[in-house]
Every structure is written in structure tokens, then in C-alpha cells.
Amino acid sequence: IYIYHMFDQIPGDLYPGLNQLCQKLSKYVDESGASLSLQEELDEAKKALYNVKTTYFQQLLLYNQLQDILLKNFYGYSDGNFTSSEEKKFFRMASERLGAVQARNFTNISLIKNGKHNKDTQLFGLSKNDFTEENSEGLQLAKANQLPVFVSNEKQKLSDALKVINKQKKEFNKIFNDNYKILDLSLHELQLKMSSKVIDSQEDAKQIAADWLATKCDYIILKIKVMTNHLYKETYTPETVEALMKIRKFIEEKITKTKDKIQKTKSALSMYQSVDIFNQLLNEYSNLTMEIENKKWALNELQRNKHR
Numbered sequence: 001i002y003i004y005h006m007f008d009q010i011p012g013d014l015y016p017g018l019n020q021l022c023q024k025l026s027k028y029v030d031e032s033g034a035s036l037s038l039q040e041e042l043d044e045a046k047k048a049l050y051n052v053k054t055t056y057f058q059q060l061l062l063y064n065q066l067q068d069i070l071l072k073n074f075y076g077y078s079d080g081n082f083t084s085s086e087e088k089k090f091f092r093m094a095s096e097r098l099g100a101v102q103a104r105n106f107t108n109i110s111l112i113k114n115g116k117h118n119k120d121t122q123l124f125g126l127s128k129n130d131f132t133e134e135n136s137e138g139l140q141l142a143k144a145n146q147l148p149v150f151v152s153n154e155k156q157k158l159s160d161a162l163k164v165i166n167k168q169k170k171e172f173n174k175i176f177n178d179n180y181k182i183l184d185l186s187l188h189e190l191q192l193k194m195s196s197k198v199i200d201s202q203e204d205a206k207q208i209a210a211d212w213l214a215t216k217c218d219y220i221i222l223k224i225k226v227m228t229n230h231l232y233k234e235t236y237t238p239e240t241v242e243a244l245m246k247i248r249k250f251i252e253e254k255i256t257k258t259k260d261k262i263q264k265t266k267s268a269l270s271m272y273q274s275v276d277i278f279n280q281l282l283n284e285y286s287n288l289t290m291e292i293e294n295k296k297w298a299l300n301e302l303q304r305n306k307h308r
Contacts, residue, residue, distance in 0.1 A: 066094055 029035055236244070 063098065067098055 027036075
């Protein structure tokens with residue numbers, strides 16, 4: 001495909017065997033024009049490098065974890081602090097292995113100088129093999145001579161750092177307590193001032209609210225008057241006033257006639273009421289007359305029966 005792109009502008013009639021050549025080349029090169037065998041070797045090299053890096057980082061992670069465990073949890077333990085002999089043996093072996101790895105990293109000097117290998121390069125009279133072989137005499141000597149000094153220096157650094165931290169902690173606590181007291185007093189004073197200020201502010205606010213409400217009431221009253229006058233102006237025009245005068249005259253006449261009718265009705269009602277009283281008296285008189293007649297008849301009957 002890459003070859004086709006290179007020669008796609010060349011006329012095919014000038015080079016009749018170009019297509020066959022491109023097809024044959026496509027079996028040995030990829031789309032980018034690189035050799036297939038070279039690309040395969042490159043992929044294998046990348047895979048091998050990936051495996052080496054993975055192994056290195058796994059070992060580095062294990063080394064760091066073991067170093068943290070030994071330094072943070074079991075540094076300075078005596079034999080009596082181990083729960084079993086197997087635990088003691090395990091941590092001793094782990095410490096020795098970590099020491100060997102750390103010593104190897106510290107003494108891993110380069111043998112390449114000016115682009116060439118220098119096999120005679122030595123450190124304190126020892127070659128690279130003396131430091132790289134785990135059971136070599138040079139490595140054991142380096143461990144014996146340098147590791148105690150290194151551990152002692154690290155211990156001293158940790159002790160000094162701990163003292164500095166404790167001192168800074170005490171200073172921080174003192175500063176914190178002083179600032180806390182100052183802040184507490186300031187807060188108390190602020191609360192007192194705010195309480196008095198709030199009372200004054202509330203009274204002022206109430207007075208302002210009362211004045212505002214009074215002003216608003218006056219404004220509403222004036223607005224009602226203005227609206228009333230405006231309504232009068234819109235209602236009572238010269239034409240409407242004349243019409244209203246006629247309506248008023250008509251209504252007054254109706255009121256006068258109605259009052260006359262009411263007066264006549266009241267007079268008739270009074271007369272009817274007086275007639276009703278007369279009828280009541282007449283009925284009572286008739287009843288009394290009837291009772292008198294009945295008693296007379298009863299008296300006559302008694303006298304007649306007496307003479308018999």
C-alpha cells in the first residue's frame with residue numbers, strides 16, 4: 001500500500017512490471033514501509049523491555065514495603081519482643097536481604113567511561129564483581145563497615161527530627177493557647193458591644209418604621225383624595241351636570257309623591273286600627289249582654305220552680 005502511494009502518479013504504460021513489483025514488496029514491508037521482520041523484532045524488544053520494567057517495579061515495590069515494615073514497626077526490637085523464633089528468623093533474613101540490595105544500589109558504579117568499558121574501575125580496592133555478587137567478600141565488608149554507620153546516622157537524624165518536631169509542637173500549642181485566649185476575650189467584648197448596638201438599632205428601627213408607616217398613611221389619604229377629585233372631574237362634566245339636575249328634579253318629585261302616599265296610607269291605617277278597636281268593644285258588649293240574658297233566664301227558672 002505504501003509503495004502504491006509512492007508510485008501512484010507514475011503512468012503504468014511506462015513501467016509495466018511496477019504493479020507486480022509492488023505486490024511482491026507488500027509481502028515484506030508494512031503500510032509504513034518498514035520491514036515486517038524488523039517490525040516483529042521491534043515488537044519483541046518492546047515486550048521484553050516491558051517485562052523487565054514490570055519485574056523491576058515489582059521488586060522495587062516489594063523492597064519499599066519491606067523497608068517500611070522493618071523501619072516503622074520492628075526497628076530496635078530485642079529478641080524478647082518476637083513472638084516466635086520463626087518470626088525472628090524471618091525479620092533477620094529480610095533485614096539482611098534489604099541491606100544487600102541497598103548496598104548494591106549504593107556501590108553500583110558505572111563501568112562505561114568515554115563510551116568504552118573500563119573493567120579496572122574499583123572502589124576502595126574492590127571491583128564491581130566484589131559488590132554485585134551477594135556472597136562476595138567485598139559486599140560483606142561493605143555491609144559490615146558502612147551499614148552500622150548509615151543506620152546510626154539515620155537514627156541520629158530521626159532523633160534530631162523528632163526533637164525539632166516536639167519543640168515545634170510545644171511552640172505551636174503555646175501560640176494556639178495564647179491566640180485562643182485572645183480570640184475568646186475579643187469574642188466576648190464583641191458580643192457585649194453587639195448586644196448594646198442591637199438594642200439601640202432596634203429602637204431606631206422601630207421609630208423609623210413608625211415614621212414610615214405614618215408617612216405612608218398620609219400618602220394613601222392624599223392619593224385617595226386625588227383619585228376622588230379625579231373621579232369627580234371625569235364624572236361631573238357640564239353635560240352630565242345638566243342631565244343629573246333633571247334626574248334630581250325627577251327623583252325629588254317622585255320622593256314628594258311617595259311621601260304623600262305614605263302619609264295617606266298611614267292615615268288609613270290609623271282609621272282601620274280604630275275601627276278594629278270598636279269591633280272588639282262591640283263583640284265584648286254582645287258577649288256581656290248574652291251572659292246577662294242567660295243569667296236572667298236562669299233566675300226566672302229558679303223563681304218559677306220555687307213557687308211550685
